[in-house]
Every structure is written in structure tokens, then in C-alpha cells.
Amino acid sequence: MFRHPVNDHIALKLLELQDAPALYDLIDSGREYLREWLPWVDQTRQVEDTARFIQTALGQFAASNGFQAGILYQGQLAGVVGFHQIDWHNRNTALGYWLGASYQGRGIMTAAVQAMVDIAFNEYHLHRVEIQAAVTNRKSRAIPERLGFTQEGVIRQAERLLDRFVDHAVYGMLAPDWFQYRHSRLDLGNNRES
Template identity: 55%
Template sequence: MFLYKIDDDVSLKLPELKDAERVFELTDHSREYLRQWLPWLDETTSVEDTKGFIQSCLKSYAENKGLTTFILYKGSIVGTAGYNQINWTNKTAYIGYWLGKEYQGYGIMTKAAKALTDYAFKELKLNRVDIRAAEGNSKSRAIPERLGFVCEGRIRQAEWLYDRYADHIVYGMLADEWTSK
């Protein structure tokens, strides 16, 4: 079982099937808010869909291809953060995240992204961490900016969001930059 304590209020834990109901409830409650920037909400309509998501996360973790965690805030699951993909050949992790609407503004995601970046470099010995966010998603983009990631460019029409394409802004951090901070 993976459990990474960040501070007294925030931890990251490996998903478990028993978490499906809470995660679906959180998703459903924040659906309209999250839908603006996440393309998978129309396919997540039941607890069973969330169980399928958890199973795919656990498979990716077992195969050493990714690490999705649930964010605990004061003991309750409030979102997800993790490595959507780990490219071992190039020693790169790609961080993705979302947080329930009512948990915004407490610094939770900044703490989670910082912990994942630190873990990638110190524990996994990776060389690079990427965070990509839709150009208009200022809250998501603020996370890597706050952590000192370098804005490296734009990927045009990188993601289809229901009725439009969104450009992604790419942020990168290298291991030697992180350790010299």
C-alpha cells in the first residue's frame, strides 16, 4: 500500500476499490466545474465506471507505468494527483491532477504536485517532470508556475473537450533544477 504523508492535513494514497463510491460522489458533485477542462466526465456516470478507473490505475501501478493517487485532506478523499505516465527510457514523469470544487484555494494541489515532483526525483531517480494544462485553465497552470517549473511552450489543439479543441501549455522541471532550489 502506497501512502505518502505530505503534512498533518494532506496525504497521497494508492486507490482502492473501496474508495469508488467516495470518488464517484466527488466527481459527480464537481461534474460541471470539472467538465470545463477534463474530457472524461461524460464516460463517468456510475460507481462502476469509477471502479474501472481504479482498476486501470492499479494495473498501471503494478506494471510500473504510472502512479495515480487519491489526495486525502483531513482524512477525506478530495481529488487525484499522480503520474499519468512514467517514461522510464527518457526518465520522465507526466503529472496530472484534479480537485473537487469545494477544496480549491487551500494549497492542497500545490502540496500534492510538489510532493510528486520531489518523489519523482528523489525516490524514482527520474530526470524530468512535465505538467501540461489547457491554456485557459489558469488554476491548473498556477500550480507548476508556483513551483518554479519552466513554461516550455504550447501544443496546439492537444485535447478535444466535448465541443472544442484546447491548446496545452507545457511546463517542465529537471532534476538538477529541482535539487538546486
Template identity: 50%
Template sequence: MFVHKINEELSLKLIELRDAKSIFKLTNQSREYLREWLPWLDTTTKIEDTEEYIKMSLKGIAENRSLNTVILYKGSHVGVAGFNEINWSNKTAYIGYWLGEQFQGNGIMTEVAKALTDYAFSELHLNKVEIRAAVENKKSRSVPERLGFVNEGCIRQAEWLYDHYVDHVIYGMLAGEWMVQEETQEGRR
């Protein structure tokens, strides 16, 4: 089992079928909260739906076109994050994430997105990382903004969310920008 330790309390591990029960439980506990911005809650109504998602994730990992992980905080499953897609032709990864409602406000997702971005550049040698979020989803948008991602624009009606379309803001970070930013932060310490 691959585990990437971020700090003493936080780590990422590759998603596995044995995670289905705890991920489904977390989904149920945060269902109404997550439903505001995630389009898959109404089709994830039983543990088998979560198992299918995990199987799809494992296939993406095996085919080297995605990389989904479980977020572990103080040893507990608290969310899912990873590269929803890796485009090797363009050397770009697209980060997606969600966190259980009770774990919001601890800086978890910012640290997770930072670790994934660093991994994309230092280990996968990609050129760009993108994060997309609904224009009105201020919590999700704050993650790339805190990390210094560039707001590259808005895609109108980018996603159907149950009964309406939402616009997405695209945030991007280039490998060269990340290196300069990290060196600057190191110099301040």
C-alpha cells in the same frame, strides 16, 4: 496500503477499488465544475465507470508505468493526482490531477504537485517532470508556475474537449533545477 504524508492535514494514498464510491461521489458533486477542463466526465456516469478507471490505474501501477493516488485532506477524499505516465526510457513522469470544487483555494494541489515532483526525483530518480494544462485553465496552470516549473511551450489543439480543441501549455522541471531550487529555499528558512 501505501500512504505518503505531506503534512498534518494532507496525504496521498495509492488508489484502491474500495475508493470507488467516494471518488464517484466527489466526481458527481463537482461534475459541472470539472467538466470545463476534463474530457472524461460524460463517460463517467456510474460507479462502475470509476471502478474501471481504478482497475486501469492498478494495472498501470503493477506494470510500473503510472502511479495514481487519492488525495486525502483532513481524512476525506478530495481528489486524484499522480503520474499519468512514467516513461522510464526518458526518465520522465507526467503529473495529472483534479480536485473537488469545494476544496479549491486551500493550496492543496500545489502541495500535492510539490510532493509528487519531489518523489519523482528523490525516490524514482527520474530526470524530468512535466505538467500539462489547457492554456485558458488558469487554476491548473498556476500550480506548476507556483512551483517554479518552466513554461516550455504550447501544443496547439492538444486535446478534444467535448466539442472543441484546446491548446496545452507544457511545464517542465528537471531534477537538477529542482535540487537547486529546494536548496535555495532551505537556505532561506
């Protein structure tokens, strides 16, 4: 099965049904913190809900429409990063992500998203990757900003979270800009994820 090492501590793996209990536990233990930003958390009430999500994600992978990866940190499931879908005609995609509460603050997601963008451009030969985050979600916005994405605008009231609509900041990365960014980081010997 798909497994993609990111660095000595982090790897991506295609989510499989056997991951459902660990993934559900991660969601359940971070429920209060995750539900502020992720509308599906309150609908995830038992392990079967997580198994259904993984089943759908496997269908997405089988249909060549991207995939959802579990993020392993020192062998433990720490979070998820995934392609929302792939628009093959326009060669673009968008990424979503979350981490278990105790795995924040170590650069895990920045490294995982960098690996996913590499896959999008180097393996899928896409042209554009987009990331959207609520304007007030500073930790999420910091990830595309750290990786050299351009903020292209704000979509008003793009998402309903808990009891309110929130604006989304839209970040985009184009393939030529990514190759230049990655090249310049290698030149600087500044590959922070390693």
C-alpha cells in the same frame, strides 16, 4: 498499502477499489465544474466507471508505470493526482490532477504536486517531469508556475474539451533544477505547504 504523508493536513494514498464510492461521489458532486477541463467526466456515469478507472490505475502501479493517488485532506478524499505514465528509458513522466470543487483555494494541489515531483526525482530517480494545461486553465497553470517549472512552449489544439480544441501550455522541471529549487525554498524557510 502505499500512504504518503505530505503535511499535517494532506496525505496521498494509492487508490484502491474500496475508494470507488467516495471518488465517484466527489466527481458527481463537481461534475459541472470538472467537465469544463476533464474529458472523461461525461463518461463517468456510475460508480462502476470509477471502479474501472481504479482497476486500470492499479494495473499501472503493478506494471511499474507510475500510480494514481487519492489526495486526503483532513482524512477526506479531496481529489486525485497521478503520473500519466513513466518513460523509463528517457527517465521522464507527466502529471495530471484535479480537486473536488469545495477543496479548491487552500493550496492542497500545490502541496500534492510538490510531493509527487519529490517522489519522481528522489524515489524514481527520473530526470524530467512535465505538466500540461489548457492555456485558458489559469488555476491549473498556476500550480507548475508556483512550483518553479519552466514554461517551454504551447502545443496547438492539443486536446478536445466539450465542443472545442484547446491549446496546451507545456511546463517542464528537470531534476537538478528541482533540487536547487527545493533547497532554496528550505533556505528561505518558505515551505508553504506546511
